[in-house]
Amino acid sequence: MMNKRFGPLLAVLILLAPETALSDGPVILRLDDGTAENGFRMGGGLGHAVLFEAPSGEWTLSAVSVYGKLTPNRTSEIFILEIWDDKLNAVSKVADRADSYFGDEFGWALVDVPDVVICGPFLVSIYEFSGAYIGTDIGPATGRSFITARNPNRILAWNLEPYHQNETEWMIRAVGSSPAPELVSLKVLSEAAGKEKPATIEVDLKDGDSNLKRATLFVAENETREVVWSAEEEIEGAEATARFSWPGTLYRVSGPDGSVSPVLTAEVAGVSEEFRPLLYRSAPCLLFLNFGEYRAAAFAYFGEDGRLNALIDEAGSVHYVSRDVLNATAPQADYMAFLTKNITASRGETAVAFYRMEAPTDSWILETSYHEPIVLTRSPLFNYRVVLEEVEAVAGDYVSIIVVEDRAYNAVQFSPSTRVRAI
Numbered sequence: 001m002m003n004k005r006f007g008p009l010l011a012v013l014i015l016l017a018p019e020t021a022l023s024d025g026p027v028i029l030r031l032d033d034g035t036a037e038n039g040f041r042m043g044g045g046l047g048h049a050v051l052f053e054a055p056s057g058e059w060t061l062s063a064v065s066v067y068g069k070l071t072p073n074r075t076s077e078i079f080i081l082e083i084w085d086d087k088l089n090a091v092s093k094v095a096d097r098a099d100s101y102f103g104d105e106f107g108w109a110l111v112d113v114p115d116v117v118i119c120g121p122f123l124v125s126i127y128e129f130s131g132a133y134i135g136t137d138i139g140p141a142t143g144r145s146f147i148t149a150r151n152p153n154r155i156l157a158w159n160l161e162p163y164h165q166n167e168t169e170w171m172i173r174a175v176g177s178s179p180a181p182e183l184v185s186l187k188v189l190s191e192a193a194g195k196e197k198p199a200t201i202e203v204d205l206k207d208g209d210s211n212l213k214r215a216t217l218f219v220a221e222n223e224t225r226e227v228v229w230s231a232e233e234e235i236e237g238a239e240a241t242a243r244f245s246w247p248g249t250l251y252r253v254s255g256p257d258g259s260v261s262p263v264l265t266a267e268v269a270g271v272s273e274e275f276r277p278l279l280y281r282s283a284p285c286l287l288f289l290n291f292g293e294y295r296a297a298a299f300a301y302f303g304e305d306g307r308l309n310a311l312i313d314e315a316g317s318v319h320y321v322s323r324d325v326l327n328a329t330a331p332q333a334d335y336m337a338f339l340t341k342n343i344t345a346s347r348g349e350t351a352v353a354f355y356r357m358e359a360p361t362d363s364w365i366l367e368t369s370y371h372e373p374i375v376l377t378r379s380p381l382f383n384y385r386v387v388l389e390e391v392e393a394v395a396g397d398y399v400s401i402i403v404v405e406d407r408a409y410n411a412v413q414f415s416p417s418t419r420v421r422a423i
Ligand SMILES: [Ca+2]
Pocket: 033, 034, 035, 036, 037, 136, 137, 138, 139
């Protein structure tokens, strides 16, 4: 019921210019975490293969990124890279010199492949004939990294002891593209923002392959470029209109020892009537447990009255719920007993750091950082005395930034040239 919010946006680093889309660049599919714990060469005509799924109906694969390095005494000068469809037929391939792409140190090589339109699952495999090591990410893995062989094309049994398939990820990524959301029109319907009459922005969008997903408004102070407000709207299909309003306010979180603002929040969707007053708004945050020993991306949930009512991490683990939430769930339950057993957010050992975002003038890249952490020093019986409040934004000019995403991981950014104004 509590959906993940902001995650994709926080990962998005995009350029923007007034009323122009600049980020319909390629999308990178990856299974690895970006750091190599090891490197392997197969030799013997065997391949390192990774199974991906095209993120939209027709996705054009244009390149493959491989993390690798040359083998010191290599017996082969060339490598072969192949793209296989779900029936293991090669649909695109490249053969080239290994030393044109790899060096003596590990690094990412971008290998251009003949463009191929892909539907559904596909395999990317590289045969290095002992000429190169392929970077290997060891840790929790998807089980979608394989060992393959060609002619006939086949997937072989895993035999890389002591490494298991479910802890090994080849550092091979697929680079491709699909139609990105496009702007039809962007109108600032009302530029003065006040509680009575909010600033209103309307954006008409279209998408060539009909998989619109979400539009998000960010409002940033013109001078400092700090984002003070965000709001998102789910959209779908080939055409959509998103309408945003900003009442000239921002959110502040106060704890017993001070407050932080602006805090970016969203109204919680899909909550049943009885929980709605308790889980009204959520804010993405970083949760520090055991004096910072453990940290997790999480969401803080606040009630309509502003009180902190829940802390739930990205994986869905509940670290705190208030007495009111427990009462609504299980009226007979003893909160003190529940606290001892189920609450991992221990008083004094837990802190919550809320995100802040900036849109610097020089780069126009939305940057994410954190506010000072709020340490939960008071009792969970009193919601740690942490409260969310809506307060007036400083009067002045603000810029608005709209990020539009589709279900194929495209994220495009637009900004109207008209500013909005807090009055
Ligand atoms: Ca790793």
